[in-house]
Amino acid sequence: MKFHPFIRHLSNYGFDDLPGQEAQLVMAPSIRQEEIRSMGTGNDPVKSGVIILVYPGSGSEAHTVFIRRPQYDGVHSGQIALPGGRYEEDDNDMMETALREAEEEIGIARQDVQVAGKLTDLYIPPSNYLVSPFIGIIPDKPVFYPDNNEVAQIIEVPLRIFVEDTYRTRVPITMATGECMDTPCYLVDHHTIWGATAMIMAEFVAVIRKMV
Numbered sequence: 234m235k236f237h238p239f240i241r242h243l244s245n246y247g248f249d250d251l252p253g254q255e256a257q258l259v260m261a262p263s264i265r266q267e268e269i270r271s272m273g274t275g276n277d278p279v280k281s282g283v284i285i286l287v288y289p290g291s292g293s294e295a296h297t298v299f300i301r302r303p304q305y306d307g308v309h310s311g312q313i314a315l316p317g318g319r320y321e322e323d324d325n326d327m328m329e330t331a332l333r334e335a336e337e338e339i340g341i342a343r344q345d346v347q348v349a350g351k352l353t354d355l356y357i358p359p360s361n362y363l364v365s366p367f368i369g370i371i372p373d374k375p376v377f378y379p380d381n382n383e384v385a386q387i388i389e390v391p392l393r394i395f396v397e398d399t400y401r402t403r404v405p406i407t408m409a410t411g412e413c414m415d416t417p418c419y420l421v422d423h424h425t426i427w428g429a430t431a432m433i434m435a436e437f438v439a440v441i442r443k444m445v
Contacts, residue, residue: 340378
C-alpha cells in the first residue's frame with residue numbers, strides 16, 4: 234500500500250458516509266457490545282480525541298504509529314493506543330485535542346499534520362471515555378520525540394497489516410478487573426492491539442476497503 238496513491242484515495246473519500254459503529258464492533262468483546270452501543274448515555278463520559286497518523290515509512294509504504302502506555306494504576310495500563318487523550322477546556326474542539334495530545338506524547342507538531350477526516354465516536358465502558366478519532370496525514374517520515382512519562386514505546390506499523398485478515402485473531406485477555414475475555418485483536422510483531430484501538434482501526438480498515 235504505497236503512501237502517495239493511498240493519500241490520493243484518502244483525500245477524495247467522503248467522511249460523511251462512514252462504516253460506523255457496526256464496523257467498530259467487529260473488534261469488540263461480545264460482553265462489551267451493548268455498553269459500547271449505548272455511547273455512554275446517562276454516564277456523562279469524559280471526552281477525548283485520538284489520531285491515526287498516516288505517513289510514508291520504509292519502501293514508501295503507508296504507515297501509522299501507536300504508543301504503548303506505561304504501567305500505572307489504571308484500566309489502560311501497558312496497553313497499545315493511538316496518540317491522543319482527554320479534552321481540556323482550552324481546546325477549541327476535539328480535533329485540537331487529538332493534535333495537541335499527539336504533539337505532547339510523541340512530539341509531532343500539530344501544524345505538520347493535515348487532518349483528512351473524522352471517524353465515528355467510540356464509547357469505552359471501562360474508563361467511561363467517549364473518543365473522537367481523526368485521520369491525520371504527514372507528508373514525510375516523521376521523527377518521534379516521545380514523552381517518557383506517557384509513552385513506554387513507539388510502535389510503527391504498515392497500514393496493509395490491518396487490511397490483511399491473517400493478522401486478525403482472538404486471544405484470551407485478562408482485564409484490569411481480573412476477568413478474562415475472549416477478545417478480537419490484531420497480532421503485529423508480537424504486539425497485541427485490542428480494545429478501543431482495535432475497534433477504531435477496524436472502522437478505518439472498512440473505510441480503506443471502500444475507497445481503494
